Amino acid sequence: MNLLLLRRLHKWVGLVLGLQLVIWTISGAAMAWIDHHAVAGEGLSVEQPVRHDDTPAAPMETLIRTAGSSQAEGLRTFFVDGRQVTEMATPKGRLLLDASTGAPIFIDKDKAMAIARGAYAGEGQVGGVVHHATPPLEARNASGSLWAVAFDDKPKTTFYISQATGEIVEQRSRAYRAWDFFWMLHNMDYANRSSFNHPLIIAAALGSVWIALTGVLLLFKVFRASDFTRLARWRT
């Protein structure tokens, strides 16, 4: 192919897509350099020791009585802040019960704060607690209403706690937020940051394939033997 035509096409598509190519390479490099362990929130919390007390477990009859239903779509027992709890999904709704007493548990603001403090591994103090009826952007993979417990530490740790179950569903910090910003730039889904299968990115990807392939072809044309002899001279 004509060198001039190839270079022109490379250049003009580059003019249209240049900014996105710069953004892709910079955001790609940023995500490669930001430690993914920190992004995942590792080290922000400690694994809670499974604390068993000697109180016997409440029998099923007690749980059924509190729930007011013997029908369930799901039943799950786990630990919240060192205590065993049972989550029962009945046709009427979801309930959280103390596994020892069968008493209902409600995850209010104070309880959420206690859960967050119990799991927190850092040096800071609770700086604020916010209730979210639907998950905010940085906890978008969670569902239901959440308590956001923010600590006043350096990494700006925030724990998201499910109001329904008391589980810590997300742990966010500065590393995650920085990563997520670059991830948004990379996937071009500026509103939700989650989809990478939309028309804009498909069009941009097609254009970038063009740039890269013509660029590789151009490499065969733009180098002369003299470039490499000069390189060899520098080395000696």
Add this chain to the structure above:
Amino acid sequence: MRWPWLARSLHKWLALIVGVQLAIWTLTGLYMVVVHIDIIHGDHLVRTPPKPRFDLTGLRSPASLMDHGSDHSARLIALRGAPAYVLDGADGRRVVDARSGAPLIPLNQAEIEPIAKSIYAGEGSIETVELLAEAPMEIKNRAVPIWRVEFTGLGDPTLYISPQTGELVARRHDLWRAFDVAWMLHIMDYKERTDVNNPLLRVVTAAAAVTAISGAWLLVYSFPKRKRRRARSAT
């Protein structure tokens, strides 16, 4: 130093080093954005299981069956048509009868086949059923032993089912496998396909960023209009 010369040299020499990887990034990126992630995940290969409905009357409470000191969670499932608890803890997983608390034995091949058929929503029929003692690369990190059920449909659709619970653990097909290769090439971790912070990727992405920035810089000198304007202002 002449700035256009610097921009051109940077762009040219860096592209010589990372150009092929840039082309690989755009091609693998294109594949990953064009084929929808739900298809990659194989959502079309499986049916959504109906919501279970349990009658809790007469069952033991899950907490009463948990092993003090090791189990950290329990959940109720239906196994062989009867309620059972899956107990997870430091010592691994146990599945017990929800009425008696007696341990339940793993599902055998004759039991797995109808389960696999009831989950599978794609074309074709069962080709092979095998209990794997070691997790293959495409489901690494999953607990073993695990049943692998391969179907005859297009793209070698494969379901992985837990022998302990009868639950679908993973689904794979050729579009997923191609995505996995694209991902490997994209993050340049040719061994584990998981480390997005590997040194090679870090160096090459940094070089690629300079390549793109110098390319954008080069655009400033590459359009004749500028020259014309400069020529006009000179007169």
